[in-house]
Amino acid sequence: MKTRDCDVVIIGAGVAGLAAAGTLRRAGKTVRCLEAADRVGGRILTVHDPLSPVAVELGAEFIHGRPPETWDILRNQSIAAYELRTEDAGGDPFPQSRGRRDESFETYIRGSRKPAAAKRWARHYVEGFNAARAELISMASLRQDADAADKIEGHRAFRIPGGYDQVPLTLLRSIPEHSSVVQLNSIAEQVKWRRRSAEVQFRSALSGQVGKLRCRQVVVTVPLGVLQAGAIRFDPEPTAILKAAATLKFGHVYRITFRFVRAFWDPDTGFLFSNEKWFPTWWTTYPQIAPLLTAWMAGSAAESYKGLDKASEALASLSRILNRKAPQPEAVYFHDWQADPFFRGAYSYVPVNGLPARNTLSIPADNTLFFAGEAANTTGHSATVHGAIESGLHAARQLL
Numbered sequence: 001m002k003t004r005d006c007d008v009v010i011i012g013a014g015v016a017g018l019a020a021a022g023t024l025r026r027a028g029k030t031v032r033c034l035e036a037a038d039r040v041g042g043r044i045l046t047v048h049d050p051l052s053p054v055a056v057e058l059g060a061e062f063i064h065g066r067p068p069e070t071w072d073i074l075r076n077q078s079i080a081a082y083e084l085r086t087e088d089a090g091g092d093p094f095p096q097s098r099g100r101r102d103e104s105f106e107t108y109i110r111g112s113r114k115p116a117a118a119k120r121w122a123r124h125y126v127e128g129f130n131a132a133r134a135e136l137i138s139m140a141s142l143r144q145d146a147d148a149a150d151k152i153e154g155h156r157a158f159r160i161p162g163g164y165d166q167v168p169l170t171l172l173r174s175i176p177e178h179s180s181v182v183q184l185n186s187i188a189e190q191v192k193w194r195r196r197s198a199e200v201q202f203r204s205a206l207s208g209q210v211g212k213l214r215c216r217q218v219v220v221t222v223p224l225g226v227l228q229a230g231a232i233r234f235d236p237e238p239t240a241i242l243k244a245a246a247t248l249k250f251g252h253v254y255r256i257t258f259r260f261v262r263a264f265w266d267p268d269t270g271f272l273f274s275n276e277k278w279f280p281t282w283w284t285t286y287p288q289i290a291p292l293l294t295a296w297m298a299g300s301a302a303e304s305y306k307g308l309d310k311a312s313e314a315l316a317s318l319s320r321i322l323n324r325k326a327p328q329p330e331a332v333y334f335h336d337w338q339a340d341p342f343f344r345g346a347y348s349y350v351p352v353n354g355l356p357a358r359n360t361l362s363i364p365a366d367n368t369l370f371f372a373g374e375a376a377n378t379t380g381h382s383a384t385v386h387g388a389i390e391s392g393l394h395a396a397r398q399l400l
């Protein structure tokens with residue numbers, strides 16, 4: 001192959017890609033980070049609407065616990081975060097039993113002696129939190145996640161009132177000469193590689209023109225759904241890695257935030273859980289006061305939802321939950337992560353007996369192709385922002 005353009009090409013500028021880029025640049029590597037969209041941050045997508053008293057999140061909203069990956073950024077940049085009242089988010093549905101064989105959450109809960117209502121609640125919780133289907137998600141993975149969460153006070157939750165986007169923007173600014181590292185509107189389409197040499201082909205989202213970058217190593221941080229769809233061709237295919245990607249599941253989420261003229265609910269409301277089929281879960285910005293309500297539907301419900309008008313469906317559900325007709329909202333904020341070709345879903349989960357797949361995904365092919373991002377996190381923090389940052393840092397350290 002001809003001369004190199006840089007040492008490392010990173011595909012994707014979500015928090016994993018940005019964290020990897022910063023570490024590699026600071027270690028003296030020349031890096032180019034190709035991002036398909038016209039912005040960085042990926043599944044962190046904040047709307048700063050001047051008519052809303054707080055920033056509105058369309059993707060990640062909460063910091064789960066006290067993970068150093070996120071809190072170091074907040075502390076260093078003096079970014080304010082406030083704690084939510086999580087006791088009304090329900091108790092811990094994760095079982096203490098440690099069976100040797102893996103099983104699905106559904107099998108586990110059916111075999112448990114809990115009352116029917118508790119089982120129903122636990123199923124709702126596990127599906128809602130993990131964007132997973134109860135009959136598929138692995139108990140072994142849920143236990144690993146629960147153990148990992150325990151170590152970082154994962155029962156606590158925090159929100160960044162000024163917007164979660166401050167986290168990726170801080171990561172971006174921490175990359176030396178970031179404007180010549182991160183290249184937006186650049187859709188990676190193909191990676192040709194052999195040991196310690198690769199060529200990444202990308203298409204400009206603006207002009208359609210094709211470009212190529214030659215490098216020694218590549219870090220792929222695109223969402224699992226993009227990998228599974230085969231949107232990036234690899235030549236040759238890293239068989240074990242693509243098989244691991246096919247094993248994991250990419251869950252679905254619909255979240256809609258409504259802005260009303262004024263808050264019409266009890267000012268002490270934090271989370272609302274219900275047995276509604278569609279959009280059963282809601283939350284306010286409590287303890288911050290704002291006329292915003294967020295509707296959430298994930299897992300089986302999100303996968304099977306076929307209706308067209310999600311906002312009306314959500315408001316109908318809210319009216320039933322509050323036992324009063326919900327007023328017309330002033331604004332509706334929504335991003336369809338499933339339909340977005342650069343995401344194709346919300347976040348990953350592990351099916352029964354699939355736990356080793358996360359590990360396989362994180363093992364580089366021939367010290368040349370590295371995979372990172374929330375799905376490749378092996379520390380029990382996948383499907384989170386801090387887990388994605390950790391996996392980006394991990395890939396960068398492996399590469400160095």
Ligand SMILES: Cc1cc2nc3c(=O)[nH]c(=O)nc-3n(C[C@H](O)[C@H](O)[C@H](O)COP(=O)(O)OP(=O)(O)OC[C@H]3O[C@@H](n4cnc5c(N)ncnc54)[C@H](O)[C@@H]3O)c2cc1C
Nearest residue numbers: 012014015016036042043060061062188373374384385388
């Ligand atoms: C609705 C929703 C709510 C969530 N809530 C929370 C929460 O409250 N707390 C929490 O911790 N986590 C939450 N998450 C999960 C969290 O957002 C993710 O785990 C994390 O942001 C993933 O970061 P990443 O860098 O791995 O991937 P991403 O952020 O997805 O970054 C990957 C990047 O790759 C780009 N890309 C895709 N295809 C290509 C291509 N062909 N070429 C170049 N670039 C490409 C994408 O545009 C994207 O920018 C939520 C996610 C969703 C969707």
